[in-house]
Amino acid sequence: MIVFDLRCGNAHVFEAWFASSDAYADQRERALIRCPMCDDARIAKAVMAPNIAPKGDRPAGPPPEAMKVALAALAKAQKEALSGSEWVGRAFADRARAMHIGDADHAPIHGQATREEAKALVDEGVPIAPLPLPVVPPERAN
DSSP states (O other): OEEEEEEETTOOEEEEEESOHHHHHHHHHTTOOOOTTTOOOOEEEOOOOOOOOOOTTOOOSSOHHHHHHHHHHHHHHHHHHHTTSEEEETTHHHHHHHHHHTSSOOOOEEEOOOHHHHHHHHHTTOOOOOOSSOOOOGGGOO
C-alpha cells in the first residue's frame, strides 16, 4: 500500500491510498480518482511534507509500527469479510441492482463501480458500501 497527497484542479488537497504507483497512474488515467470535496477529476500528486521528528518534548504522532499493525488488522478483517463474497469485477453495479430487484441470487458480492454507478445505486436504494482498502482482482493476484 502507498499513500499520496493529491490535489484537484480546484486546489483541494486530500489523501488517497493505492496498491502501487501503477495503480494510482491507472486510476488517474481513467479518471477514477475524484476530489472528495468537489468531485473534480483533474488530479495530480501534491507536494508531501517530509516526516521530521518532533523537536524537544513535543509528542510525536502514532508510532509507525502501531500504524502498520492497525493497517494489517484492517486488511485482515476485510479479507475475512470478503472470504464468502464473489468477485464480480466491473459487473458490480448490474449485479447489485439485479439482486436488489430480485432478479439474482442474494449471495454476497464485491467488485468495482464508478462514482456515478455507486451514486445511482444509492439513489435507487440499493444497499452498498465502499471497502476501506483496495481489492486486487483475483486474476491480478500473485
